[in-house]
Amino acid sequence: MLKFLHLGLLLFSALLSTAARAESVLFLNPGSTQEAFWVSYSQFMQAAARDLGIDLHILYSQRQPELTLAQARIALQGPNRPDYLIFVNEQYIAPQILRLAHNSGVKLFMVNNALTADQQALVGERGDQIGSLVPNDEEGGYLMMKELIRVHPPVAAGEQIEMLAFSGLKITPSAQLREHGMQRALAEHPHVRLRQLVYSGWTQERAYEQAKQLFGRYPKVSLVWSANDEMAFGAMRAYAETGKVPGKDALFSAVNTSPAALQAFVDGRLSALVGGHFTLGGWAMVELHDYEKGVDLNRYGGSDRQIPLLQLIDKPQARQMLAMGDSPDYGVNFRKLSAKGQPDSYRYPFNLQTLMR
Incomplete structure (x- = not known):
């Protein structure tokens, strides 16, 4: 375990030290590289990053929260910090990450599991929290x-x-x-x-x-x-x-x-x-890219939102998704989803239908 943790942190430091400094994003993936869900989740994020021109790095914690915290510590307190950190409140570790982020200059965004009501009351309002996206679990x-x-x-x-x-x-x-x-x-x-x-x-x-x-x-x-x-x-x-x-x-x-x-x-x-919720990280990238361009997320549905990504899949949809295979861009033009320049009535079309058009 200690050997694996040490190796992961060394690789992480190397990634950040060579990263471009413009709009760099680090995602702390709580899952395993053997889990189809978390692998597809990362792939969709990478497709979004390529389309949006974001410098994205992803680290897996193999479902070990102590490794997530070690990764967060280096990201938030080390010399080569990303502009944005995306993470999951898996096993309720978000408050510890928020403490590590204090005065780091890194902006934070949560996906899948955000702060609970009790955690939010303890943490209070913070200027470094950009927002969150969670599914309708x-x-x-x-x-x-x-x-x-x-x-x-x-x-x-x-x-x-x-x-x-x-x-x-x-x-x-x-x-x-x-x-x-x-x-x-x-x-x-x-x-x-x-x-x-x-x-x-x-x-x-x-x-x-x-x-x-x-x-x-x-x-x-x-x-x-x-x-x-x-x-x-x-x-x-x-x-x-x-x-x-x-x-x-x-x-x-x-x-x-x-x-x-x-x-x-x-x-x-x-x-x-x-x-459908494997798309959540990719949609978060769209919002972060908009934020970077000066878009006020609160004008377009709020900075902290639950979106109805989990839906029943029918047989035609299942066949269509299987036929998509490993398309590198999933057929989505992420840049066209931007809210920049849109009227206040605009809402991000974050759903499976956007993916399957």
């Missing part, structure tokens, strides 16, 4: 649960539908919000019984090990809700090992539009798919 969890229930075959009056739920990390805001959305949907459908919710840390292997036990404990389960695609795949693998068929004997759902998740949805192994 609660609504995403709700939509996915509603869709799973909708596509489940009808049951006789008085019968229950049994389900399992696989969530991420208990101390991650996005996991909590998606759970809340799931529970909101369940409150509307009392005939659906949640037998157990487990925390699988966003990983396929952990969900697989848990699911092997849970399917033995609850053999009548016919709905499985998962807060990301990796956990869904782990649960599906365990279910298939019981001799039953995912998508037929039990219906599975997932969040994320990785190629594997899109293909599983097209093939019918996944019955409900929610996604």
